[in-house]
Amino acid sequence: MTETRRAGWLFVTPIGLLYLLILLAPLSYFLLLSIFKYSAFEMYLFEPTAENYQRLLFDPYYRGVIYRTLRIAATTTVFTLLVAYPLAYFLARYGGPGRGVLMFLVIAPLMSGVIVRTYGWIVLLGAEGTINTALIWLGAIQRPIQILRTEFAVIMAMVHILLPYMVFPLFSAIVAQERNLEQAARTLGASNLRIFLEVTLPLSRPGIVMGSVLVFTLTAGAIVTPQLLGGKEMKVLGILIYDLVLTTLNWPLASAVASLLVLLQFSVIVLYFRGARGRAAA
Amino acid sequence: MLELHAVVKRYGATLGAGPIDLTVEPGEFLTLLGPSGCGKTTTLHLIAGLHAPDEGRILMDGTDLTQVPPQRRNMGVVFQNYALFPHRTVTENVAFGLRMRGVTPTEIASKVGRMLDLVGLPGTEGRLPRQLSGGQQQRVALARALVIEPRVLLLDEPLSNLDAVLRKRMRADLRAIQRRLGITAIAVTHDQDEAFEMSDRVALMDQGRIEQLSTPEGLYDRPATRFAAEFIGEAVFVPGRIGSLVGGRARVATESGLGFDGIPCPDGLGVGAAVYVLIRPERIDLILDDAAPAGAIEAEIVDRVFSGEQVSLSLRVAGGLVLKAKKPSLGRFRDLAPGRKLRLLAQDPRLVPRTDGAT
Ligand SMILES: Nc1ncnc2c1ncn2[C@@H]1O[C@H](COP(=O)(O)OP(=O)(O)O)[C@@H](O)[C@H]1O
Ligand SMILES: [Mg+2]
Numbered sequence: 001m002t003e004t005r006r007a008g009w010l011f012v013t014p015i016g017l018l019y020l021l022i023l024l025a026p027l028s029y030f031l032l033l034s035i036f037k038y039s040a041f042e043m044y045l046f047e048p049t050a051e052n053y054q055r056l057l058f059d060p061y062y063r064g065v066i067y068r069t070l071r072i073a074a075t076t077t078v079f080t081l082l083v084a085y086p087l088a089y090f091l092a093r094y095g096g097p098g099r100g101v102l103m104f105l106v107i108a109p110l111m112s113g114v115i116v117r118t119y120g121w122i123v124l125l126g127a128e129g130t131i132n133t134a135l136i137w138l139g140a141i142q143r144p145i146q147i148l149r150t151e152f153a154v155i156m157a158m159v160h161i162l163l164p165y166m167v168f169p170l171f172s173a174i175v176a177q178e179r180n181l182e183q184a185a186r187t188l189g190a191s192n193l194r195i196f197l198e199v200t201l202p203l204s205r206p207g208i209v210m211g212s213v214l215v216f217t218l219t220a221g222a223i224v225t226p227q228l229l230g231g232k233e234m235k236v237l238g239i240l241i242y243d244l245v246l247t248t249l250n251w252p253l254a255s256a257v258a259s260l261l262v263l264l265q266f267s268v269i270v271l272y273f274r275g276a277r278g279r280a281a282a
Numbered sequence: 283m284l285e286l287h288a289v290v291k292r293y294g295a296t297l298g299a300g301p302i303d304l305t306v307e308p309g310e311f312l313t314l315l316g317p318s319g320c321g322k323t324t325t326l327h328l329i330a331g332l333h334a335p336d337e338g339r340i341l342m343d344g345t346d347l348t349q350v351p352p353q354r355r356n357m358g359v360v361f362q363n364y365a366l367f368p369h370r371t372v373t374e375n376v377a378f379g380l381r382m383r384g385v386t387p388t389e390i391a392s393k394v395g396r397m398l399d400l401v402g403l404p405g406t407e408g409r410l411p412r413q414l415s416g417g418q419q420q421r422v423a424l425a426r427a428l429v430i431e432p433r434v435l436l437l438d439e440p441l442s443n444l445d446a447v448l449r450k451r452m453r454a455d456l457r458a459i460q461r462r463l464g465i466t467a468i469a470v471t472h473d474q475d476e477a478f479e480m481s482d483r484v485a486l487m488d489q490g491r492i493e494q495l496s497t498p499e500g501l502y503d504r505p506a507t508r509f510a511a512e513f514i515g516e517a518v519f520v521p522g523r524i525g526s527l528v529g530g531r532a533r534v535a536t537e538s539g540l541g542f543d544g545i546p547c548p549d550g551l552g553v554g555a556a557v558y559v560l561i562r563p564e565r566i567d568l569i570l571d572d573a574a575p576a577g578a579i580e581a582e583i584v585d586r587v588f589s590g591e592q593v594s595l596s597l598r599v600a601g602g603l604v605l606k607a608k609k610p611s612l613g614r615f616r617d618l619a620p621g622r623k624l625r626l627l628a629q630d631p632r633l634v635p636r637t638d639g640a641t
Contacts (some may be wrong), residue, residue, distance in 0.1 A: 057429060183332050185364035188379035200379075202369050231389045 027262070030255035038252045052256035054145050062240075062257075069236040070264070072226070073219040076158040080166045080215045081208065083159060088170035088201075088207070105168050112162060118228045121157040122148065124145060126227070149231030156231050158219050165218065166211035173207025174200070217265040237261045283308055284329065284434055284466065289338035290366045293323050298491045301338065308436070311460050313469045315477040316487030317513070322470040323362070325487070325638035326436050331355045333546050342433060353382075358427030362438040364419050364429040370421050372398070379430035395627045397429040400459060404411050424456070428463065428502070435460065437469040441476060453479050470480065474514055480503075507546070507636050511560050521556040521636060527553055532633060534559055539602030540579065545631050556636040563594065566607040567627040570614060578625040583618055585609060592620070597626060 037047040056062045091102060109117060124130045125147040130142040147153050177200065185195045223238035230236070233244075237257055244254035283305065290300030299321030306312050314322045327333045331352035340347045347355060350468055366375050373394055380390045398404055399422040409446065420440065425437060435623065441449045457480050460467045471477050477484045478498040485495045486509075494506045505511035508519060522536035524547065532547040533556060542559055551557060569578055583586065584604065585596035595607045595617050609615035616623075 110295060178363065180361050180363065180365040183327075183352075184359065184361060184367075184426075185378070186332070187330050187355070187357055187359040188426070189353045189356075189382035190378075191353060194382060199469060200365060205369075 021237055030258050032255075033252055034255035034259045036252045038250050043249065044252045049282060053260075054254045055253065056256050056260060060176065065235045065237060065240055066260070068151070068234070069220055069238075072091050072158070072236060076162065076219045077212050077216045079155065080159045080162055081212060084163055085169055085204075087163075089174055090169045091167070091173035092171050109161065110164050111121070114224050115228075117161050118157060118225045121153065121160070121229055123154050125156075134182035148229060149234065149235070153229045154226050154234065157225050158222065162215045162218055163227060165214040169210035169214070170207040172206060173204045173210075175201045196239075204259050209275075213269050213272050216268050220265055220268075221261060236270075283343055283391045284468075286329070287337045287339045287341070289325075289340060291321075291328055291333050295373065297321070297370050297490045298333070299328065299487075300335070301490055302490075302493060304485065304495070306466060308466055309464050310482045311469070311473060311480055313477040313481040313484050314487055314492065315471055315474060315484050318492075320474055320487045321490040322487055323438055323473075324490075326468065326470050327358075329434065329596055330357045330359050330436055332359075341618050341629055343585055344579060353638065354501040355431050358430060358432030360420075360423045360435070360437045360440050362429050362442065363442075364411075364443075364489055366419055366422055366426070371408050371410060372403065372414070375411065375422055376425045376429055378426065383430065389591075390513075393429055394425075397552070399424040400428075400462075401425045413592055416444055418445060421450065422465045424459070424467045424574060428459075428465070433466070435467040436463050437467065437468055439472070442471070442473075443564065449476070456480060461570060486513060488513075488545055503630075504548070504632065505560065505634055507608040508558060508636070511558075511632075516563050516606065516608075518563070519634075520561065520562045524551060524553050524555045525556055526634075533555075534577075534633065536601075536603075538603040540600060540603065542576070542628070542631050545633050548635070551633065557633045558633055558636050560607060560632040561604040561628045562630070563608040565629040566597075566605065567629055568595075568609065568615070568618075569625040569627065570606060578627050581624060581626045583620050583624070584617065587618060588606055599626070 033044065034052055035048050035050070036044040037049045038052070056066075060175045087106065089100065091106070094102075115152050118231070122129070127146075128149070129145040129147075131147065132141070135141045136144070181199050181203070182195050190198065220236075222236070223237050223242055225235045226234060227239055237260070241254050241257050241261070244250045244257065248254075285306075286302050286304040288301045289304060290302075290365065291298040292300075300326060302325060303381055314325055316322055322496060324333065328335055331347070336346065338348075342355075353573060360443060362426045363494075367378065370378070376389045376394045385393070399409065401424050403418060403421050403425065406418060409548075411422065412420065420443070424440075441452050444452060453476060456469075466481060469477075469480060481498060483495060483497055486493045486501060488509055494501060494510045496504070501510065501514055505514060511517050511519070520538065520540065521538045522534045522540075522542075525533045525535045525541075527533075527547055530547055531544045532551075534542045535561060536542070545559065569575070577597050581597040583595055584598045587594040588611070590611065592611050593609050595618060597607055598606045605626070605628070611632060
């Protein structure tokens with residue numbers, strides 16, 4: 001083993017131990033718990049069973065929660081991408097003054113907590129919120145419309161909250177592209193649209209993958225925003241775990257939900273990166 | 283025929299290039315030669331349409347191209363860093379321009395195949411640019427620019443990223459391919475050897491303008507300015523004044539007391555004009571025996587540098603002036619040592635106008 005490799009391992013070791021401790025330990029704990037039998041009196045019995053998973057996958061209620069979580073995560077990812085791409089492109093290509101300020105504006109939301117930003121959306125979307133008041137004032141509607149407690153509200157807020165996680169990977173991918181690739185395409189006869197579709201967009205792929213993975217997994221595991229903007233009826237996997245752990249005290253089922261969520265997130269990550277690598281090598 | 287009429291490009295307050303007047307003949311290989319930052323790339327991009335000129339017009343075979351966007355100019359550009367699409371294979375890179383033109387897949391396949399043969403790259407079709415050597419990438423860039431059958435091939439420092447050996451070979455290959463296709467080519471370089479070896483004509487640029495446009499021989503033999511004489515080859519400049527003019531030939535008295543007679547006088551210089559007498563090291567004859575031809579000057583060797591194929595000698599003559607001589611590495615020259623006294627004869631001295639501080 002060379003000196004530099006040994007030094008490399010030294011650097012990685014503390015992080016590695018930390019990971020083991022805070023990630024693998026609880027992970028194994030609830031993976032194990034998820035195959036134990038639930039007991040109302042003793043929390044769980046040391047009896048291996050598949051019934052937690054069966055319930056989760058075949059009970060229409062839980063299935064609904066799984067579908068809803070995936071739907072919200074996927075929709076949020078798509079819309080975040082659509083909003084973030086032009087923004088990232090502009091940030092990457094605009095050299096003039098004010099770029100620093102714009103960058104700051106994109107990062108700024110990260111500095112306030114999720115709860116603060118979610119409350120901001122409640123103020124905007126509520127029955128007496130800014131949007132309804134404005135629409136009534138404009139005469140577009142007679143009575144406040146229901147925006148809070150819809151999936152739409154949750155998705156809109158998630159797009160806003162997670163926007164920086166999409167913008168920055170995209171920004172790096174676009175900024176890294178040689179500018180004269182576009183010039184070359186132009187001299188070869190490509191229109192602006194063709195240049196975008198054939199050069200700029202494919203070369204943004206690493207950013208798209210990274211940003212989408214971040215936004216998807218963060219949305220799929222979100223609790224606060226769906227809770228506050230989606231209302232009591234709109235359960236997602238994160239809230240479900242929360243309820244099962246703290247209210248119902250069914251830890252084995254909660255562990256099964258958690259395992260499923262981690263599995264879903266992990267598969268999305270693997271699929272995305274596999275896809276990205278496959279295309280790049282083709 | 284490509285024509286630039288008084289073309290100027292500014293980047294805000296800084297001048298990029300111009301005013302430039304230039305006519306490039308069909309089938310000609312013309313090189314823009316000049317130091318870094320003199321506006322070569324800018325000029326090339328103006329021709330390609332990647333910059334719009336602030337002033338002036340660009341014509342191709344009589345039609346005005348000034349407002350035509352690059353995607354409709356049909357110019358083949360080889361960029362300095364090649365600008366190959368990193369996510370596309372060699373074939374896809376070369377096919378790109380044809381696809382944009384709506385050429386059928388079968389025709390694309392045959393054209394791309396022929397072009398890869400021409401530039402000497404068979405067998406690399408399925409590879410990505412990063413799997414190729416610098417020389418191969420350069421050839422892909424060339425193939426991609428040529429396959430669209432452009433009206434003009436534009437090459438920005440095409441060989442500057444290659445190692446010395448490869449560069450020499452590519453000069454010859456580039457020239458051969460250009461001749462074979464009979465295409466008009468404009469290259470950009472800061473390397474004089476490269477410019478001279480590849481080109482029919484060389485436009486020497488300085489500070490955005492074309493200082494002199496000529497064949498390599500013309501540029502070497504008759505530099506119009508001190509800048510041109512210094513940029514091309516080596517030279518010693520001896521300041522002096524024209525004493526008399528007879529039949530276009532000047533007699534010059536130099537400040538160091540040397541006299542030169544019968545130097546061809548460039549247009550626009552008259553008796554009394556401040557000039558430099560330009561003496562090229564490889565055009566100095568050394569007289570090692572007792573012969574004393576007319577015009578021979580007494581000299582003493584003060585320094586000697588041996589570089590293998592030649593020896594460079596510094597020779598002090600009357601008035602403390604030091605001339606340089608380069609001689610092939612033959613016995614009688616390489617054994618010359620400092621301190622040796624001899625006579626020299628400056629062949630083909632030239633005059634260039636002297637504008638710095640002398641009136
Ligand atoms: N995009 C640009 N913005 C501002 N100035 C530029 C730009 N491109 C080139 N210049 C300036 O224009 C001049 C000519 O540049 P360029 O054409 O690239 O020179 P060359 O190719 O001969 O080295 C230089 O002074 C350079 O600094
Ligand atoms: Mg340049």
